[in-house]
Amino acid sequence: MQSAPKTTTTPAFDDTGKLSLDHINNRADPREYFSVLSKLDYRVPELAKPFFRRLIEVKRDEKGESATKVVDVGCSYGVNAALLKHDMSMDDLIQLYCNDAPDSRDVMLRRDRALFSEAADDDLSVVGLDIAQKAVAYAVDVGILDAGVATDLERNELSQSDRAAVDEPDMIISTGCVGYVTRTSLEPLVEAGQDNGVWMANFVLRMFDYDPVEEMMGSRGYVTEKLEGAYFPQRRFVSSNEHENVMENLHRRGLEPKPAEREGWYLAELHVSRPAAVAAQPLEAIFSP
Numbered sequence: 001m002q003s004a005p006k007t008t009t010t011p012a013f014d015d016t017g018k019l020s021l022d023h024i025n026n027r028a029d030p031r032e033y034f035s036v037l038s039k040l041d042y043r044v045p046e047l048a049k050p051f052f053r054r055l056i057e058v059k060r061d062e063k064g065e066s067a068t069k070v071v072d073v074g075c076s077y078g079v080n081a082a083l084l085k086h087d088m089s090m091d092d093l094i095q096l097y098c099n100d101a102p103d104s105r106d107v108m109l110r111r112d113r114a115l116f117s118e119a120a121d122d123d124l125s126v127v128g129l130d131i132a133q134k135a136v137a138y139a140v141d142v143g144i145l146d147a148g149v150a151t152d153l154e155r156n157e158l159s160q161s162d163r164a165a166v167d168e169p170d171m172i173i174s175t176g177c178v179g180y181v182t183r184t185s186l187e188p189l190v191e192a193g194q195d196n197g198v199w200m201a202n203f204v205l206r207m208f209d210y211d212p213v214e215e216m217m218g219s220r221g222y223v224t225e226k227l228e229g230a231y232f233p234q235r236r237f238v239s240s241n242e243h244e245n246v247m248e249n250l251h252r253r254g255l256e257p258k259p260a261e262r263e264g265w266y267l268a269e270l271h272v273s274r275p276a277a278v279a280a281q282p283l284e285a286i287f288s289p
């Protein structure tokens with residue numbers, strides 16, 4: 001007698017061995033996103049915040065004006081914008097979208113439109129770019145983001161209207177996104193800001209090879225530095241399966257796992273690119289007290 005095929009509820013993993021979060025990335029509102037990621041202790045935007053803030057401060061000094069335009073790649077529901085422009089914390093967002101989330105999306109929209117109507121940093125304009133159209137739309141609708149671009153630059157070119165939205169940025173940033181995006185997505189954004197002397201700051205998991213981005217930036221006259229010795233816990237591994245995949249990816253890159261990685265955390269590093277002419281001050285000096 002033939003036995004019935006086994007059905008499993010094993011979570012899906014993407015090509016990089018990470019749990020696929022596609023099912024939460026593009027909902028009509030951020031409730032599910034924060035509910036799932038808070039259980040995984042997702043924290044890299046919070047850890048990135050003081051570094052982004054410091055880079056914005058230094059860029060403002062360099063420009064001699066405080067109006068600053070940031071493009072956040074893989075912005076999701078405007079997470080980095082909520083932290084940088086509205087001075088929220090990840091805990092605030094988890095409170096808003098998990099513990100204090102109204103059942104009705106309309107009620108939540110009204111609450112959030114009021115909440116984000118005034119920014120903590122008025123001179124900071126954040127344009128979010130993400131493949132997740134609904135996530136971007138929510139963040140623009142409630143005013144977390146100043147503008148949004150929903151596109152996949154891995155596969156498509158920047159349309160004329162999208163190009164206008166990301167034109168002349170002062171800084172390109174990302175958390176949790178490089179890996180999904182490569183130099184292919186980043187290059188047109190850099191091109192849109194090159195005349196502006198745009199800087200780029202990405203928090204990138206150690207298991208991803210950043211060399212292709214560094215090479216692309218080098219070919220455009222940029223110096224890329226990694227903040228040496230700084231490791232930022234991104235989130236916990238969801239399973240032993242994910243843990244094994246990370247160990248394998250690190251091994252493939254010739255990297256020895258750090259204690260936190262052995263204990264179950266994804267670790268990210270900060271890579272910053274600046275035009276060679278302004279990169280004389282080493283990155284460490286920018287962040288040293």
Ligand SMILES: C[S@@+](CC[C@H](N)C(=O)[O-])C[C@H]1O[C@@H](n2cnc3c(N)ncnc32)[C@H](O)[C@@H]1O
Pocket residue numbers: 025044045073074075076077079080129130131132135151152153154174175176177180181185
């Ligand atoms: C782990 S989430 C990080 C979101 C946010 N930056 C944060 O730290 O909370 C990764 C994001 O990358 C986006 N993404 C995946 N592929 C992309 C692509 N090709 N272009 C732009 N965004 C992409 C996903 O939709 C998702 O919002």
